[in-house]
Every structure is written in structure tokens, then in C-alpha cells.
Amino acid sequence: MRVAERTRPDAGKAAAVTAGSSVPSTTHEGGRKRRGVNREGLEAGRRSTRTILWILLAAAMVLYGFPFLYLLFTSFKTPIDTIAVPPTVLPKEWTLENYVNALGRSGVVASFINSIQTAIISTLLSLVLAIPAAYGITRYKTPSGRVFIMAALVTRMVPPVAIGIPLASMMASVGMADTPIALSIAHTTISLPLSIWLMSSFFEAVPRDLEEAATVDGCSRLGALWRVVIPVVSGGIAVTAIFAFLASWNEFLFALLMTAIRSQTTPVVIANFQTQFGLDWGSMTALAAVYSIPVILLTLLLQRKIVAGMTLGAVKG
Amino acid sequence: MRISDRRFALFLMTPAALFLAVFVAYPLFRLVADSFFKISPIAGGPRDFVGFQNYLSAFASDAFMGAGWRTLAYTVVVVTLEFALGLGMALLFTTLGRRSQVWRTVFLYPLMIAPIVAGLLWKFLMIDNFGLIGTLLHQAGILSNPNQIGWLSDPNIVLFSVAIPDIWLTTSFMCLVLFAGLQNIPGDLIEAARLDGARAPALLFRIILPLLRPVIAVALVVRGIDAARAFDTILIQTNGGPQSASETMSLLIYRTMIRFGDPGLASAMGTIYLVAMLAVAFFAVATIWRPGKDS
Numbered sequence: 001m002r003v004a005e006r007t008r009p010d011a012g013k014a015a016a017v018t019a020g021s022s023v024p025s026t027t028h029e030g031g032r033k034r035r036g037v038n039r040e041g042l043e044a045g046r047r048s049t050r051t052i053l054w055i056l057l058a059a060a061m062v063l064y065g066f067p068f069l070y071l072l073f074t075s076f077k078t079p080i081d082t083i084a085v086p087p088t089v090l091p092k093e094w095t096l097e098n099y100v101n102a103l104g105r106s107g108v109v110a111s112f113i114n115s116i117q118t119a120i121i122s123t124l125l126s127l128v129l130a131i132p133a134a135y136g137i138t139r140y141k142t143p144s145g146r147v148f149i150m151a152a153l154v155t156r157m158v159p160p161v162a163i164g165i166p167l168a169s170m171m172a173s174v175g176m177a178d179t180p181i182a183l184s185i186a187h188t189t190i191s192l193p194l195s196i197w198l199m200s201s202f203f204e205a206v207p208r209d210l211e212e213a214a215t216v217d218g219c220s221r222l223g224a225l226w227r228v229v230i231p232v233v234s235g236g237i238a239v240t241a242i243f244a245f246l247a248s249w250n251e252f253l254f255a256l257l258m259t260a261i262r263s264q265t266t267p268v269v270i271a272n273f274q275t276q277f278g279l280d281w282g283s284m285t286a287l288a289a290v291y292s293i294p295v296i297l298l299t300l301l302l303q304r305k306i307v308a309g310m311t312l313g314a315v316k317g
Numbered sequence: 318m319r320i321s322d323r324r325f326a327l328f329l330m331t332p333a334a335l336f337l338a339v340f341v342a343y344p345l346f347r348l349v350a351d352s353f354f355k356i357s358p359i360a361g362g363p364r365d366f367v368g369f370q371n372y373l374s375a376f377a378s379d380a381f382m383g384a385g386w387r388t389l390a391y392t393v394v395v396v397t398l399e400f401a402l403g404l405g406m407a408l409l410f411t412t413l414g415r416r417s418q419v420w421r422t423v424f425l426y427p428l429m430i431a432p433i434v435a436g437l438l439w440k441f442l443m444i445d446n447f448g449l450i451g452t453l454l455h456q457a458g459i460l461s462n463p464n465q466i467g468w469l470s471d472p473n474i475v476l477f478s479v480a481i482p483d484i485w486l487t488t489s490f491m492c493l494v495l496f497a498g499l500q501n502i503p504g505d506l507i508e509a510a511r512l513d514g515a516r517a518p519a520l521l522f523r524i525i526l527p528l529l530r531p532v533i534a535v536a537l538v539v540r541g542i543d544a545a546r547a548f549d550t551i552l553i554q555t556n557g558g559p560q561s562a563s564e565t566m567s568l569l570i571y572r573t574m575i576r577f578g579d580p581g582l583a584s585a586m587g588t589i590y591l592v593a594m595l596a597v598a599f600f601a602v603a604t605i606w607r608p609g610k611d612s
Contacts, residue, residue, distance in 0.1 A: 043414045053413055060406060061420055067485065068426070070449060071438050086452045086463065129333040136329030140322045148330050155341055157598050159546045161567045162587040165574050166344035166351070189340050192333060221325055250431035252549040253571075267433045271553055274437075281441060288434040295429040303422040307493065 075285040082282040098286035115265040119248040121184035126191045126244040134199030152193040186254040191244035202236030351584035358578030371585035384569040395544040403491025436550035439482040443468035472562035482550045498532030
């Protein structure tokens with residue numbers, strides 16, 4: 001418990017600075033914010049120093065961005081060019097052949113539908129379970145709540161391979177093997193603890209007077225949660241939903257253990273390209289690009305919220 | 318009429334608690350229970366109680382002990398490099414100030430990529446013959462032959478090569494957390510140290526790092542746990558090979574279960590792995606977090 005209590009102020013402050021004022025959880029710490037103060041402290045002063053630092057940053061960004069750009073370039077090569085020796089960075093001839101091959105392969109489109117379906121079910125399940133739990137933990141600081149949030153933290157340390165195997169046989173024994181529902185449940189074991197931690201920090205920021213006013217006006221406690229508190233933390237719920245979605249979208253081990261043909265998700269299909277069809281690098285890069293680009297665009301669009309959530313999630317859990 | 322607040326809180330937490338009990342705690346219980354049996358991989362096959370036999374076999378096997386050391390080495394390499402690179406980037410972003418904000422966001426993009434895709438991508442970059450890295454190093458005159466370094470085929474270095482996608486994926490996370498921590502260091506403190514004539518190294522080691530300690534602790538523990546569980550990136554790159562040189566604990570347990578069909582032994586390995594992870598994590602949390610300085 002000590003851990004959680006000590007982390008809290010840092011989490012609030014960290015988010016305050018990274019995300020600015022767009023995050024509700026920062027408001028209660030307004031007085032302690034030090035935004036901008038260190039600007040004179042750590043920021044480089046001299047012009048020449050700054051130029052060198054910008055060059056350094058440019059080099060780092062090129063190195064960091066290059067691998068994914070190479071994946072994109074490769075996906076536009078002809079299948080033969082893909083494995084040419086020596087390889088070239090840019091395609092000699094730009095073509096969509098790899099995309100046509102990848103998406104035309106049986107099971108690929110179905111796997112996309114499975115991925116979306118699984119991720120949506122898992123996100124909804126995480127939210128439905130995490131929102132009341134996090135509210136119960138933060139609003140009524142009971143001993144059971146403290147035990148519960150520690151238990152959620154411990155869950156994060158469990159290696160997926162340790163529960164994946166028994167979980168798969170459990171699902172099989174109730175006739176749910178190879179279904180999107182079973183896989184979403186498995187994914188929720190990953191996203192639920194994270195969602196509880198995230199939602200707790202968002203609820204922490206809601207002033208208590210708000211619900212008290214609602215209860216005085218005749219709202220029940222559940223009514224106050226539903227009609228007053230939830231609308232206030234809707235931004236936080238969106239952040240939590242994105243993280244739960246991403247956790248399921250990118251997950252591989254549970255999907256590998258728990259699905260066969262019917263409910264296979266795209267990460268498993270991508271991995272299978274390697275064994276089933278020899279080494280079809282062209283189709284593989286095309287499929288990987290199609291699978292990654294929506295989530296990368298999503299990040300760039302919602303960057304502020306995602307940065308806030310990631311910092312909270314990290315510092316808290 | 319009204320139920321007490323305490324009951325109401327419990328009522329709100331019950332669904333999530335039940336979910337975790339059924340889908341996390343119960344499978345863990347099954348894992349521990351299975352570790353005491355010799356189990357036939359065929360459904361409905363025999364299941365004989367063997368006591369601690371699986372644990373003895375695990376500790377006696379070179380594969381298990383090897384995987385343990387490799388997991389440790391892998392985790393240390395990944396976390397150390399990520400920390401160094403992440404801190405470097407966080408300091409760079411901080412010194413550049415507000416104008417670097419766009420780049421800070423772009424720097425986050427690998428976090429959104431599936432580990433399986435990252436592993437695949439780096440395999441493609443490092444693979445023998447048509448891997449781009451060997452070719453570029455050869456063209457730059459560093460290597461005499463593009464295949465001089467067998468990134469993924471040389472058992473001596475493969476464990477480090479398979480770590481690269483993991484480092485690439487999550488250095489951004491380390492950077493993000495450390496950057497957030499850096500923003501909390503009061504500017505006047507740095508200013509005062511500068512006026513006292515402190516140079517950059519002293520500033521870093523005497524002031525910045527000690528003040529960042531709690532943030533560093535969280536980042537290292539969170540990433541350490543994740544790195545020790547690495548599976549996707551390694552499976553797709555080498556499947557544990559060559560000669561098991563990149564077989565970490567997650568892979569060994571998976572293969573013991575699926576390929577060699579020994580659920581009992583796999584469960585015993587899983588139990589030991591879990592206990593070791595919890596022990597290390599609690600130890601790390603207790604030692605790094607309890608400096609006795611903060612309230």
C-alpha cells in the first residue's frame with residue numbers, strides 16, 4: 001500500500017506537466033504544479049548548443065523512424081524485389097501487389113474482423129468492470145479497496161504464459177474454445193488491472209462536493225455515479241478505452257493459445273505467414289502495415305490524451 | 318434503508334473482483350495444482366500425482382536453468398539500454414523545450430505497434446543474405462561481407478539481437494516517464510546549482526538522477542517485469558534458436574507445453590517462474606522505493 005500512496009502525487013504531477021490542463025486528474029493539484037518553472041533551469045541557453053541538440057534530435061528521429069518506413073517501402077516492392085540480394089531501401093517499382101496478395105489470402109479479412117470484434121468486446125468488458133471498481137476504491141477508501149488495488153497490481157506481474165495454458169483448457173471445458181468471447185475474456189485479464197489503475201486516478205480528481213450535491217438533491221449513490229460523475233470523467237474513460245483496445249489489438253500469446261481457425265486474430269495470421277507459406281516477406285510486410293497504421297494514426301490524432309494516460313498508467317501501475 | 322458506504326463500495330468492486338478471481342486466480346491455482354501431476358497431453362488421458370517430481374526435473378534440466386539465466390540476461394540488457402537511451406532522449410527533449418513537442422509525439426509511435434510486427438520487422442532487417450543492416454554496414458565499409466555478423470544465426474549474439482525490437486518498441490515509454498519526471502524538477506534548483514558552478518555531469522548525477530529516483534524506480538520495475546515476460550518478439554524472430562540460445566523462460570514453458578506435450582512439467586516451470594518474478598518485483602519495489610527520504 002505504501003507504494004501506491006507514495007506514487008500518487010508523482011502521478012498527478014507527471015500528468016500535469018506532460019498533458020497540460022487537458023487531464024482532469026491534474027486539477028486537484030493545481031497549487032503544486034510547477035509547469036514552466038524549469039524552463040529556465042534545464043532548457044539549453046546558447047544558440048550553438050541548441051543547434052547541436054536539434055541535429056542530435058534529427059539523427060535520433062531518423063534512426064527511430066527508419067525501421068517502420070523500411071517496412072512500408074518494402075510493402076510496395078514487387079514480391080521478388082522484397083527478397084533481392086543486396087536489398088534496396090526504396091522500391092525499384094512501386095506496386096500494390098503485396099497488398100493484393102496479403103488481403104486476398106484466405107482467412108486474412110476474417111482475422112481482421114475477429115481482431116476488431118475481440119478488441120471491442122474486451123474494451124467494453126474492461127470498462128464495465130473497471131469503472132464501478134475504481135469508483136468504489138477511490139470514493140470510499142475502505143481497507144478492502146486498498147487490498148483490491150494491490151491485488152490488481154500483482155496481477156500485472158503474472159506472466160501470460162503461466163495463466164494462458166490453464167485458461168485455454170478452462171475455456172475448452174465449457175465449450176468456448178476458439179471463440180472471440182473466450183479470447184476477449186483472456187485479453188481482459190490484461191487490460192482490467194490497467195483500467196482499474198487508470199480509472200482510479202481519474203476518479204481521484206473529481207471533487208467530492210459534486211456527488212454530495214447530487215445526493216442532497218435526491219440522487220441515489222448509483223444515480224450520482226451514473227448521472228454526475230461519469231459525465232465528468234468521460235475523457236478519462238476514453239483514454240482507458242484506448243488502452244484496453246490496444247492491449248487486445250496487439251496481443252499475441254493468448255490469441256495463439258486460445259484460437260484455431262474460426263476466431264484467429266491478425267497477429268496470429270501474421271505469425272503464421274512464416275510457417276504456412278514459406279517466407280512470404282512481401283505479403284507479411286503489407287499485412288503488418290495494414291494492421292499497424294490505423295493505431296499509429298489514432299495515436300497521432302489523440303496524442304495528448306494518450307500521453308496523459310500512458311504516464312498515469314506507468315507511474316501508477 | 319440505506320446500505321452502508323462500506324457495503325456499497327464492496328458491491329461496486331465485486332464484479333471486477335469476481336472476474337479476476339475466476340480468470341486469473343483460478344487459472345493460477347490450476348497451474349500450481351497441475352505442477353504436482355504427471356499429465357498426459359491427450360485430453361482425458363491419465364493424470365498421476367507425482368509430488369515434487371516435476372520441480373526436481375525442472376531444476377535438474379539444463380534447458381530450464383539456461384532459460385532462467387537467459388531471461389535474466391535479456392531483462393538486464395533490455396532495461397539497461399532502454400534506460401540509457403530513454404534518459405538521453407528525455408534530457409534532449411527537456412533541453413529543447415516546448416518546440417520539440419511534435420517530435421515527442423512522433424517518438425511514441427513504436428508503442429502502438431504490435432510486438433509481433435516489431436519482431437518481424439527487425440527479423441527482416443537483421444536476417445542473413447537480404448537483411449538491410451548487414452548490407453548497409455557492408456556498404457559503409459564497416460563489414461567486409463554483409464553476412465559477417467549472423468545477427469540471428471550466431472548463438473553467441475542472438476540473445477542480444479532478439480532484444481533489439483523490444484528496446485526499439487519501449488524506449489519511448491521509458492523516455493515518456495522520465496520526461497514527465499524531469500518536468501517536476503524545480504527550475505530554481507538547477508539554476509542554483511549552475512550558479513554554484515556545477516557542470517553538466519555533476520548536475521546529472523548529483524541533482525537530476527537523485528531527484529528522479531522514484532520515477533526511475535517505477536519505470537525500471539514496470540519495464541523489468543515486461544521484459545522478463547517477453548515472448549512475441551523472440552518467438553517470431555528465432556523461435557528460441559539457434560541451439561536454444563535465445564530461449565527465454567516464456568518460450569521454454571510454451572514449448573514444453575505445446576511441442577513436448579508435458580503440461581505437468583510446464584506447470585512446475587511456470588510456478589517457479591511466477592514465484593521468482595513476484596519475489597524479484599517485491600524486492601525491487603521494497604529496496605528502490607524505501608529510501609526513507611520522502612514522507
